[in-house]
Amino acid sequence: DAKTTQPPSMDCAEGRAANLPCNHSTISGNEYVYWYRQIHSQGPQYIIHGLKNNETNEMASLIITEDRKSSTLILPHATLRDTAVYYCIVRVASAGGTSYGKLTFGQGTILTVHP
Amino acid sequence: SAVISQKPSRDICQRGTSLTIQCQVDSQVTMMFWYRQQPGQSLTLIATANQGSEATYESGFVIDKFPISRPNLTFSTLTVSNMSPEDSSIYLCSVGGLGYNTEAFFGQGTRLTVV
Numbered sequence: 519d520a521k522t523t524q525p526p527s528m529d530c531a532e533g534r535a536a537n538l539p540c541n542h543s544t545i546s547g548n549e550y551v552y553w554y555r556q557i558h559s560q561g562p563q564y565i566i567h568g569l570k571n572n573e574t575n576e577m578a579s580l581i582i583t584e585d586r587k588s589s590t591l592i593l594p595h596a597t598l599r600d601t602a603v604y605y606c607i608v609r610v611a612s613a614g615g616t617s618y619g620k621l622t623f624g625q626g627t628i629l630t631v632h633p
Numbered sequence: 634s635a636v637i638s639q640k641p642s643r644d645i646c647q648r649g650t651s652l653t654i655q656c657q658v659d660s661q662v663t664m665m666f667w668y669r670q671q672p673g674q675s676l677t678l679i680a681t682a683n684q685g686s687e688a689t690y691e692s693g694f695v696i697d698k699f700p701i702s703r704p705n706l707t708f709s710t711l712t713v714s715n716m717s718p719e720d721s722s723i724y725l726c727s728v729g730g731l732g733y734n735t736e737a738f739f740g741q742g743t744r745l746t747v748v
Contacts, residue, residue, distance in 0.1 A: 540671070559742075559744070560729075560741055561739030561740050561741050562676065562725075564736035564738070567736065605675070620678055620691065621676075621678070623673075623675040623676040625675050626675060
């Protein structure tokens with residue numbers, strides 16, 4: 519799976535949009551971009567994923583650049599409960615093989631939402 | 634989605650002893666994954682547990698130290714053997730993410746402290 523690079527930490531004011539960047543310059547054509555977050559002392563929680571088109575769900579939006587070498591996770595109206603470590607993961611798309619189902623976590627971005 | 638229950642949620646153990654962590658899923662899954670999260674660090678995959686076959690271990694992890702059982706499609710155990718303080722970590726069970734367009738689900742983790 520391709521390596522990802524994220525800033526170690528970011529701050530955001532409550533109610534404002536939080537934009538979390540991720541670089542994945544070695545991404546392959548069949549790899550998806552996934553975002554998870556881990557709130558303190560809990561298991562990681564799935565947020566969103568995409569291949570090349572922008573995606574939106576009830577939690578967030580995912581913007582992937584046209585060359586797919588970077589992406590941005592957007593939390594449109596951050597709340598204090600969004601304070602967490604956010605992981606950007608690039609994952610092999612094809613089923614089967616030794617990487618089937620495995621996730622490779624980087625160090626992530628610690629997002630702190632303040633009042 | 635999948636609901637994953639881990640037991641125990643936390644434990645304090647004496648060095649030299651062993652602890653078995655249980656992971657129960659509310660649906661049948663082919664593969665289950667065990668991760669370790671050392672203090673202040675990201676998640677690292679320990680092994681993949683397949684029903685009906687031996688677990689597949691990642692580099693740096695061995696069966697003698699982390700034996701895994703997978704008796705059926707909804708249950709798995711991870712044993713941390715002959716523990717030392719360096720084994721103090723959060724251990725997480727995960728399922729899913731098998732297809733290229735699916736997400737993984739995590740248990741809440743077992744916080745282990747070895748004294």
